[in-house]
Amino acid sequence: xxxxxxxxxxxxxxxxxxxxxxxxxxxxxxxxxxxxxxxxxxxxxxxxxxxxxxxxxxxxxxxxxxxxxxxxxxxxxxxxxxxxxxxxxxxxxxxxxxxxxxxxxxxxxxxxxxxxxxxxxxxxxxxxxxxxx
Numbered sequence: 288x289x290x291x292x293x294x295x296x297x298x299x300x301x302x303x304x305x306x307x308x309x310x311x312x313x314x315x316x317x318x319x320x321x322x323x324x325x326x327x328x329x330x331x332x333x334x335x336x337x338x339x340x341x342x343x344x345x346x347x348x349x350x351x352x353x354x355x356x357x358x359x360x361x362x363x364x365x366x367x368x369x370x371x372x373x374x375x376x377x378x379x380x381x382x383x384x385x386x387x388x389x390x391x392x393x394x395x396x397x398x399x400x401x402x403x404x405x406x407x408x409x410x411x412x413x414x415x416x417x418x419x420x
Contacts, residue, residue, distance in 0.1 A: 298352040305332060305343055310367065313353060318364040318374075318383040356383065358411055373409070377416035386412070 291310035292302040300306060305328070312327050313319060319327070321340065328335050344365060347353045356364045358376050364383055373388045390408040398405050 295352060298347075298350040300347065300350050300352060303343075305335065305339065306347065308332070309340075309343060309347065310352070313365060313367045317385075318356060318366050320362045320364050322362070324365070356411075357409065358383065359413070373411065375412045375414070375416075377419055378413050379415055379419040382416055382418075384416075 291307055291314075295302040295306055295310065308328060308331055309324065312324060316323075321337075321344065324344075325335075325337050325340055328340060344353065348355060348365075351368050353365050354368050356366060356374055358364065358374070361376070361381065366385075369385070370387075371390075372385045373390070375384045375386050376382070388410060390410060394405045394408045397403065
């Protein structure tokens with residue numbers, strides 16, 4: 288089991304048992320939606336509320352410890368903050384995987400074409416994973 292105490296503190300967060308468990312769960316599972324996270328957390332903290340989980344998730348996002356991955360037509364999932372990357376989502380089983388794609392050329396093209404100042408680019412590929420094909 289990883290010890291995320293120092294990582295949380297480096298992001299100006301207290302290393303509470305709930306935050307440590309959220310970090311460990313995201314480390315183990317990669318991408319987790321809030322309902323699955325709640326079920327996992329209930330196994331360790333039987334009186335934890337969904338509101339407490341949302342509160343912790345939001346403060347961990349605000350402090351860039353974790354990030355929300357918004358997937359079109361699905362519930363958002365959460366992951367530990369990593370280097371810039373994109374996502375592959377299986378439209379059958381829902382698995383979410385990371386993929387490193389350089390979006391700089393696409394972002395430059397879009398900015399030049401529209402005179403829009405682009406601050407962030409997210410890309411989600413949807414299709415069938417190897418198992419579901």
